[in-house]
Amino acid sequence: MSKTEQLRQSVLRSVQMVRYAVPLREGGSLPAIAEGDDGFDYVIKFKGAGQGTRALIAELIGGELARAAGLKVPELVFAEVDEVFGRTEPDEEIQDLLQASTGINLALHYLSGAFTFDPVVTDVDADLASRIVWLDAFLMNVDRTRRNTNLLVWHKELWLIDHGAALYFHHNDDHYSAYIDRPFAQIKDHVLLRRARRLEDANVHMKTLLTRQVITSVVAQVPDAWLDNHGAPFDDQRQAYVDFLCGRLDKSDVFVKTAEDARNVLV
Template sequence: MTSISPDLRTVRVTRYVTPLREGGSLPAIAEADDGFLYVLKFRGAGQGRKALIAEIIGGELARTVGLKMPELVFAELDAAFGRSEPDEEIQDLLKASVGLNLGLHYLSGAITFDPAVTMVDAQLASRIVWLDALLLNVDRTARNTNMLIWHKELWLIDHGAALYFHHAWQNWQEYVAKPFVQIKDHVLLPQAAHLAEVDAEMRTLLTAEVISAIVAAIPDDWLNQEQEEADASAMREVYAQFLNRRISNSEIFVHEAQTARHGLI
């Protein structure tokens, strides 16, 4: 199989439009020099670079397996950008985020996915549940679905809370074979009736070459400060090993998801 290399464009932020006051990370809608609007995720906010790394890995894995994801771009923020911002909290955030940030193409007119309104077919639900179990994504619940309906299609957003193993690097190997019990709270779990079938498909699609190409897209300066004793290439290797080993042991998290689903239906 030909390796897939995510070709993320780089844009320069030209206008801060409005904050999205959801959670503690204060993402914002911003305009870039290509004329498009983006939901901007800041390196200086909340979990900082780690959230941006999770966004790239989660988003590009989703795209690789055919799920709908807004385009991801690197967003360059100039040092002078926040000087005229009157809100001190936002000004501090902008100052702390000078350099390369991450943007998701803004889906104008999209509405938040509501499981009471929109039924997702079993195949699609199973693919999303499988991917979130792989990524340890705790943030796709009924309370916060992190999915949008745009042009009558389901789009995934916000993988920043995934891959939480990277908040405790010393024990990352312990998470490889963990079943991810939080999958019981996944908003699409009741519809995920084809997990075994999807498991075989996903393992075929997500090859070591694909994983390597995706982690290669992570900028060096998002990685270099994560561990004093490790450089960017070493950190990329940890992400690649974690994902490859977890995919090799996918029967563990698939079984956990199936068991949790049977308890719901």
């Protein structure tokens, strides 16, 4: 048994997608609502989309670390897509996407009746806002802004979705260590920054939850099929993510200060 197999925990289920229902054209990567063989609906993110499997890796790592930190995230599942899935879809662009996505994709449980968070309408307490801002600064997530909040309100609770834009540098640079102690200037655009009055408390709290063991267990779930076949051994590629995330935790004062400075400008 490999080191990865020993660490991998059966957190994410595998679900066969049986019906392509509705494309979500507001997403640049053409996600869709699909039905699984378990009878539930999911929002599926396809590995054949423009950002490829790196976006799925960020989605898995970001979502599961958020969950480990006590934040609400829809269930993530490995979405199995076969060659006949969506065959009746008439759109050629979607057909090409589905053909390029045969195998393991990623999906989020569809929160029926949820609505997009509006910062003008819905208040968020300082503790929760601070933890979310901290997480996005930690993950270098560029996509939680007023223009695109990637937050849903469901049963009067705030749910985090869409972490595919986190760890943005891994699309172009394999030297993750260079980003460990970098400030995250884009945090100035975060939709919850103004409410994040407890960033120092959030820093202490989140670091007690996101231990090396937790991070390693989450990263261990990244499938071999999403990793670079022409790069380092798969376990080494996963270890690079673990080393980056653990190193960034050790340097958290850097991105917390950047967030605090940006918030002081706002208020």
